[in-house]
Amino acid sequence: MTGDMTETRTDVPTAPAGEVVNALSFDIEDWFHLVEIDAVADTRQWETFPSIVEQRTDEILEICGRHGVSATFYFLGWIAERYPSLVRRVVDAGHEIGTHSYWHRKVCDLDESAFREDLLRSIRVIEDAGGSAVTSFRAPSFSITPGAEWAFDVLLDAGLRYDASLFPVARENGGYPCVETPHHFDGAPSGRTMPELPMSLMRLGPKRVGFSGGGYLRLFPTWLIHHGFRSLNRRGIPGVVYLHPRDFAPDCPVVPMSRPRRFKCYVGLSSTAPKLESILSRYRFASCGEVMAASLPDLETA
Numbered sequence: 001m002t003g004d005m006t007e008t009r010t011d012v013p014t015a016p017a018g019e020v021v022n023a024l025s026f027d028i029e030d031w032f033h034l035v036e037i038d039a040v041a042d043t044r045q046w047e048t049f050p051s052i053v054e055q056r057t058d059e060i061l062e063i064c065g066r067h068g069v070s071a072t073f074y075f076l077g078w079i080a081e082r083y084p085s086l087v088r089r090v091v092d093a094g095h096e097i098g099t100h101s102y103w104h105r106k107v108c109d110l111d112e113s114a115f116r117e118d119l120l121r122s123i124r125v126i127e128d129a130g131g132s133a134v135t136s137f138r139a140p141s142f143s144i145t146p147g148a149e150w151a152f153d154v155l156l157d158a159g160l161r162y163d164a165s166l167f168p169v170a171r172e173n174g175g176y177p178c179v180e181t182p183h184h185f186d187g188a189p190s191g192r193t194m195p196e197l198p199m200s201l202m203r204l205g206p207k208r209v210g211f212s213g214g215g216y217l218r219l220f221p222t223w224l225i226h227h228g229f230r231s232l233n234r235r236g237i238p239g240v241v242y243l244h245p246r247d248f249a250p251d252c253p254v255v256p257m258s259r260p261r262r263f264k265c266y267v268g269l270s271s272t273a274p275k276l277e278s279i280l281s282r283y284r285f286a287s288c289g290e291v292m293a294a295s296l297p298d299l300e301t302a
């Protein structure tokens with residue numbers, strides 16, 4: 001891919017007005033919460049880094065407010081504990097809150113008891129900060145991978161109503177082959193099922209790729225992102241946007257890492273806000289919980 005892929009075109013066809021409501025979500029972490037990057041792996045250093053999370057999350061809240069959409073904000077527990085007023089602002093603005101774990105460790109690198117401890121700690125601090133129930137989980141780097149299905153039992157035991165962690169094709173740091181639409185995940189060892197909102201894919205030649213969040217959204221041109229949403233919505237499938245505060249921060253500190261990873265982490269940072277505004281202007285969006293309730297009518301209500 002070349003840098004040209006980040007250029008935007010203005011001749012985006014208008015999407016047909018449909019009834020499909022897409023899911024809008026943000027993983028609220030800081031620029032130094034990167035998995036498997038040695039330069040930021042020492043958690044004791046995190047306190048010493050300058051933070052961008054409040055400023056950029058407030059910008060996200062402003063964009064959501066201007067477009068009149070609600071979203072799900074998956075807070076890192078570490079963030080919620082240090083910036084409780086930020087969690088409160090998100091809740092007060094009418095958004096749903098979820099957990100993105102406490103320490104931002106990959107689920108597939110943990111055992112069941114370590115994941116349970118991390119998850120419960122995150123739920124406690126996020127709920128304390130926001131005064132609102134946490135009802136869903138997103139794994140750091142979509143790291144519920146084959147073999148880590150036990151994580152669903154931990155999520156169910158914690159009382160969470162649905163999960164939004166599965167990325168339906170393999171990727172660098174995760175991925176789980178699964179149905180590409182909201183469904184009841186039935187692979188938990190206990191036999192219980194968990195409502196699942198998987199990330200969105202589109203066909204690109206022979207491949208299925210993400211397009212609606214993170215580095216994919218920053219890399220791909222706006223017209224291609226629109227193509228992805230239109231093709232999903234035409235089939236009645238909700239798309240899932242997932243972005244981070246650092247995706248909106250062209251000035252965020254650059255962490256030393258391999259050249260390919262650096263490209264993925266920092267390409268197109270100044271394009272995120274205009275791309276998000278473009279899709280919010282053309283398609284219907286709501287929080288993940290609202291999309292799940294519409295997609296799976298038998299979803300248990302809290």
Ligand SMILES: [Zn+2]
Pocket residue numbers: 027029033100104139140141
């Ligand atoms: Zn994350």
